[in-house]
Amino acid sequence: MKLSQYFLALLCPIILLSSCKKNTDEVAADTQSTFSIEFENQVNGSPLVLNTKTYKNAKGEDFKINVFKYYVSNIKLSKADGTTYLIPESYFLIDASKAESTNITLKDVPTGDYTKIEYTIGVDYARNFAGAQTGALDPINGMFWTWNSGYIFVKLEGTSPQSTATGNTLTFHIGGVIDPNNTIRTFTTEINAANPLRVRTDGKPNMHFKVNAAALFTGKTDVSFATLNMTMGGANSVIVANNYANGLFRLDHIHN
Amino acid sequence: MLFLSIALMYACSKNEDEVTPEEKKITFSVPANFPAPVYSFEDNKLSNAGFALGKKLFYEARLSADKSVSCGSCHQQFAAFTQLDHKVSHGVNNCQGKRNTPPLFNLAWQKAFFWDGGVKNIETSPLNAITDACEMGTDIQTIVAFLKNTPPYPDLFKQAFGSTEINSQLILKSIAQFTAVLVSDNSKYDKVMRKESGISFTSAELAGYNLFKEKCTSCHTEPFFTDFSYRSNGLDLVSADEGRSHITGVASDLGKFRVPTLRNIEYTSPYMHDGRFYSLDEVLEHYNLGVKASVNLDVQLKNGIPLNTTEKEQIKAFLKTLTDNEFIKNTLYSES
Numbered sequence: 001m002k003l004s005q006y007f008l009a010l011l012c013p014i015i016l017l018s019s020c021k022k023n024t025d026e027v028a029a030d031t032q033s034t035f036s037i038e039f040e041n042q043v044n045g046s047p048l049v050l051n052t053k054t055y056k057n058a059k060g061e062d063f064k065i066n067v068f069k070y071y072v073s074n075i076k077l078s079k080a081d082g083t084t085y086l087i088p089e090s091y092f093l094i095d096a097s098k099a100e101s102t103n104i105t106l107k108d109v110p111t112g113d114y115t116k117i118e119y120t121i122g123v124d125y126a127r128n129f130a131g132a133q134t135g136a137l138d139p140i141n142g143m144f145w146t147w148n149s150g151y152i153f154v155k156l157e158g159t160s161p162q163s164t165a166t167g168n169t170l171t172f173h174i175g176g177v178i179d180p181n182n183t184i185r186t187f188t189t190e191i192n193a194a195n196p197l198r199v200r201t202d203g204k205p206n207m208h209f210k211v212n213a214a215a216l217f218t219g220k221t222d223v224s225f226a227t228l229n230m231t232m233g234g235a236n237s238v239i240v241a242n243n244y245a246n247g248l249f250r251l252d253h254i255h256n
Numbered sequence: 257m258l259f260l261s262i263a264l265m266y267a268c269s270k271n272e273d274e275v276t277p278e279e280k281k282i283t284f285s286v287p288a289n290f291p292a293p294v295y296s297f298e299d300n301k302l303s304n305a306g307f308a309l310g311k312k313l314f315y316e317a318r319l320s321a322d323k324s325v326s327c328g329s330c331h332q333q334f335a336a337f338t339q340l341d342h343k344v345s346h347g348v349n350n351c352q353g354k355r356n357t358p359p360l361f362n363l364a365w366q367k368a369f370f371w372d373g374g375v376k377n378i379e380t381s382p383l384n385a386i387t388d389a390c391e392m393g394t395d396i397q398t399i400v401a402f403l404k405n406t407p408p409y410p411d412l413f414k415q416a417f418g419s420t421e422i423n424s425q426l427i428l429k430s431i432a433q434f435t436a437v438l439v440s441d442n443s444k445y446d447k448v449m450r451k452e453s454g455i456s457f458t459s460a461e462l463a464g465y466n467l468f469k470e471k472c473t474s475c476h477t478e479p480f481f482t483d484f485s486y487r488s489n490g491l492d493l494v495s496a497d498e499g500r501s502h503i504t505g506v507a508s509d510l511g512k513f514r515v516p517t518l519r520n521i522e523y524t525s526p527y528m529h530d531g532r533f534y535s536l537d538e539v540l541e542h543y544n545l546g547v548k549a550s551v552n553l554d555v556q557l558k559n560g561i562p563l564n565t566t567e568k569e570q571i572k573a574f575l576k577t578l579t580d581n582e583f584i585k586n587t588l589y590s591e592s
Contacts, residue, residue: 131299131379132428139383140396140424146384148503149376181505234505 031111033199037207038103040252041068041096044214048096058218061225063160063170068096068213069143070154070248071122071136075106078116080193085110091123093136093143094211113196117207118188121241121248122153125177125184148233150175153183154244156216163229170225172216174240176233183233183241189251198256206255215247216240282307282433282588284364287441289449289479293364295378295436300429302437305415310434312412313427315591318402319386321393322348327382327431330357330391333589336520336580337361337438343531347391354497356531358516359524361440361583362480371513371529373486374503379432396424403427440519440583448577449479457577464574471543471561472571475554481518481578487554488512490547491528499529511552522579536575540568 041048043055043065054062075090087106095101127137128150137144143152156172163170176183191197197205217223220242231237282304284297300306313319317326325348331337337360339345345353355371369375375384385391386399403409403422410420417426447455457465468476477483486500488511495511503509513529527533533542543561547553563571583589 129376131377131432132425134423134425138396138424139380140400144380144383146375146380146387147370148374149380178504 031201032108033111033201033204034105034107035109035197035199035205035207036103036105037072037209039072039094039209039211039249041094041102041211041213044212048213050096055214057160057214057225058222059224061160061162063158063162063225065096065156065158065213067155067157069141069152070094070211071143071151072104072119073123073127074120076118077109077114077197078118079112080115080196085114090119091127091136093141095141096213109199111199111201113198115191115193115196116188117191117197117251118186121185121187121244122175122183123151127151128175128177145173145175145233150177150233152232153241154216154248156213160225160229162225164226165229169229171230171232172237172240173232174216174237174244176237181234181238183237185241185245187245187249189249191251191254195254195256197254203256208252208254210250210252211248212250215244217243219243219245219247280304282437284437284439287439287446287450287479289446290362290365290441291479294367295364295432297433297436300379300432302433303416305412306417306430306433307437309412309416310430310432311589311592313431314434318406319392319394319399320348324348325392327385328591330385331360333591334523334584335359336440336523336584338524340523341526343526345391347385347388348393351390351393353388353390355529356526359520360435361438361519362517363438364436365480367484368514372498372500372503373514378436379428381435382428382431396427399427400424434589438583438589440580442582443519443580444577445574446479446580458573460570460573461577462574464570464572465577467563467567467571468574471563474556475515476518482515484514486512486514488550488552489543490550490553490557490560491530491532491542493548493550495550497529508552511550518575519578520580520584522576523584536572537568540571544568 048065048068050068051064051066054064056062071091071093073091075087076084077087078084087109090106092104093101094104123137127133137151139146143155144150145152152173152175154172154174156170158170159168160170161168165171174183197207199205221239223240223243228236228239231240282302284302286293315326315328317323317329319326330339330345330347332340334340339357342357344355345357347353358371363369363378366378367376369378369381375381387395400422410422413422413426414420416430444455448457475483475485475487486509488495492511498510500509500512501507521536525534527539533539540563543557544563545560547557547560549558
């Protein structure tokens, strides 16, 4: 009796495991291909122009942007039947000052029709505390805090006449993964089933996202630069992360 | 001497299969009286070439902004890799940092780094020193470019990692091959604990050990002489340095610092996060009569730790058994 219980207990995860395995097998069809994602950086519908153009936040305050960089990681695709594919080692740093960084290529993706995409805005918990990283996560990119381990997920720097900081600067370095100041946010969007992301051996689709930098300052809490103009982790970073969690990205269209 | 220490490391080694002492292969071995380490070299395979490169980088002053400061300037071997006689770290352009340089050894057992525990991985620990305007005052781009253009570095990277490619990851991994190998486990205390033949405490040392176990081990826990927690031992009514709360943002962490190891304490003066005490006498007098009722003072210290003159001498005698001369003089770790 006892023994058979143990046996069952052992068997259960095996069954579960093997059933999971099956699912991935189905998704991981024999053929693989490539698709790309373009991130079009904007501010409230107009193109993001660094350093020179003046924008308005939701409070009507003027501001300019000098730096706008953010991580997109752990990209996961789903099919209509619910099967999913997590793109391994998918870490990307989009930097508005580097045109080539705004169009990313995802390789070796199993072919199929995908109807949902999901990704982390930022970097997952584990990598924040891992050993030395390279590529997008290389600290050389200026997105790693050296005195308090962890990545800056979203970095916006600029100026606003309303800012009370020296030089009227705006410094929004959003990051931190420990509750209550965890700023990891996941963005999910359904893809119109009539025009899914069709990854094919003979077709390399492109997804086009519009990215609204002003989303940092509105959504849940309208930010006034008179009171909030500098955050590097902590409670104020959470306010900003809650703002951009849903508003930063919008899937505009897909070229199949 | 070199052979002896390697032979000793070898003797303590848990997995002896891959190592032969004749080759003088650099090894990382877990001393018999230590628990399993946190850092296991799993993603950073230890090799002689990797260690040699890491050591060379550690002592390379040309990495700093004014080419005068290396890791080894602040982390000096004869001071168990802290900076002798400096209250707070002293970096480029004669700049004074805000904290006392911690010694470097047994780091492979640490889950967090810095006095406030802000850094979470041994591999990323050097980044702050490299980029801090007051320490080495440079940036990773400059260091990578310097190493790419300076022989024999490209060859050394090739020997260590199989390619002349140089990037921050490989720099940091090789430095970790050096810093994580720094194990101090051959103090008299260790030998007594391991019951090595012919070694025992004097009566004063033994009395000191017993006092220590009664009054100090709750925080300075064996075998590392720290439990790696963050506490206030009542140095100031109001701490000038936020300490742990700088990382957690929690008011009850204000003025708390990582309990420091006491290994090699004889050589790591000055003491405390800001290096305020120059002698162990001053430290013991602090516990005896100097503890201040800071808001976050550890409850165990609310009445201080009364110590008479004899007890102080005995504790000091014991603390000196934590000195590991084999470590301090091991030429394997010296600038060559």
